[in-house]
Amino acid sequence: MDTWRSAAPGEKLRGAIRVPGTDVEIPFTVARGPSDGPTVLVSGGVHGGEYPGIAAAVSVARRLDAAGLRGTVIVLHLTNPPAFWGKSQYWNPLDGKNLNRCFPGDPEGSASERMAAAVTEIAKSADYWIDMHGGDIHEALVPFATYADLGTAEVRETAHRMAAAYGIPRLLVSSGFAGGTFETGAQLGKPAILAEAGQMGQLDPDSERTHVEGVENVLRLVGVLPGDAVRHAEPVVYTDSIWSRAAAPGFWRCAVHAGDQVAEGDLVGTLTDVYGDLLQEVTAPQSGEVLFVATSYAIGADDPLFAVAVR
Numbered sequence: 001m002d003t004w005r006s007a008a009p010g011e012k013l014r015g016a017i018r019v020p021g022t023d024v025e026i027p028f029t030v031a032r033g034p035s036d037g038p039t040v041l042v043s044g045g046v047h048g049g050e051y052p053g054i055a056a057a058v059s060v061a062r063r064l065d066a067a068g069l070r071g072t073v074i075v076l077h078l079t080n081p082p083a084f085w086g087k088s089q090y091w092n093p094l095d096g097k098n099l100n101r102c103f104p105g106d107p108e109g110s111a112s113e114r115m116a117a118a119v120t121e122i123a124k125s126a127d128y129w130i131d132m133h134g135g136d137i138h139e140a141l142v143p144f145a146t147y148a149d150l151g152t153a154e155v156r157e158t159a160h161r162m163a164a165a166y167g168i169p170r171l172l173v174s175s176g177f178a179g180g181t182f183e184t185g186a187q188l189g190k191p192a193i194l195a196e197a198g199q200m201g202q203l204d205p206d207s208e209r210t211h212v213e214g215v216e217n218v219l220r221l222v223g224v225l226p227g228d229a230v231r232h233a234e235p236v237v238y239t240d241s242i243w244s245r246a247a248a249p250g251f252w253r254c255a256v257h258a259g260d261q262v263a264e265g266d267l268v269g270t271l272t273d274v275y276g277d278l279l280q281e282v283t284a285p286q287s288g289e290v291l292f293v294a295t296s297y298a299i300g301a302d303d304p305l306f307a308v309a310v311r
C-alpha cells in the first residue's frame with residue numbers, strides 16, 4: 001500500500017512518493033481525521049520556481065491537526081523536485097517538459113509524464129484538488145484563482161465556490177489548458193482549482209499567506225477543517241485569457257506591467273534578434289487586464305510573453 005494511504009484515523013504522517021522508473025521522490029504529509037469525510041489533495045511546486053506555493057504547502061502541512069479534521073488532507077510539499085533543485089522555471093530538467101502540461105500522465109512515459117501519473121493516482125482517490133502556483137522565476141503576475149470550464153455543472157459550481165473561497169479577487173474560468181492539474185481534476189469529476197500568487201522567483205510573505213489562508217478556507221468550505229469558511233467579496237470573474245507567445249528566440253522588451261489595463265491593439269512589447277532587428281511586435285489582442293508578463297530579456301521560441309484577461 002502506498003504510504004500516503006496508510007494514515008490511521010486521527011493520525012498524521014510524512015513520507016515521500018517514489019515515482020516508478022525515476023529517482024524522483026515527492027515529499028508529502030497526510031493527516032486523517034478521527035471521523036470520515038472528504039479527501040483533499042493540496043499540491044505545491046508543480047512548477048519548481050514558484051516558491052510561495054511551496055512554502056505554503058509546508059506551512060499548511062505543519063499546521064494540520066489530525067485530531068480536528070473530518071476526512072483527510074494530503075499535501076504534496078514539492079511536486080516537481082528536479083525543477084526546484086535545478087532552479088528551472090517551467091521545465092523539468094529530467095526531460096525538458098512542463099509538468100503542468102503532462103497530466104494525467106503516463107506511467108510508461110518520460111519522467112514528467114510518470115510524475116504526473118503518480119500525482120493523478122492520488123487525485124483519483126481525492127474528492128477535491130487545490131494546486132498552488134504563482135509567477136515563475138521570470139514571470140510577473142497579478143494573483144488569480146482559476147478552474148476549468150469542464151465537467152458537470154456540479155463540479156464546475158463547486159470549483160467556482162472553492163476558487164472564490166481562496167480569497168483572491170480575480171477568478172478566471174479557463175478553457176483549453178491541456179495537460180494541467182485542474183483540467184485533469186475536472187475530467188476525473190473532481191472539483192479542482194489552481195491558485196496563482198507570487199512572482200519572479202521571490203518568496204514573498206504576502207503571497208505565501210494568501211496561499212495558506214486560501215487553502216485553509218477551502219478546507220473549511222468543504223467541511224474538512226472545523227468552522228465556517230470566511231466569506232470574501234465576490235471576485236471579478238474573467239471568462240478566459242489570451243496568451244501571446246514568442247514566434248522565435250529573441251530579446252524581449254516588455255512595455256506593460258502585470259495589472260495594467262490595455263486596449264486592443266496597444267503595444268505590449270517587442271522581440272528583437274541579437275542585433276536589435278525587430279522579430280515580433282506584440283500587441284494586445286483584446287482590451288483587458290494584463291494577468292502576466294515575461295520579465296526575462298532572454299526568450300525562447302514559443303515562450304509565453306504575456307496574457308490578457310477576457311471578460
Ligand SMILES: [Zn+2]
Pocket residue numbers: 046047050100133134136
Ligand atoms: Zn505554475
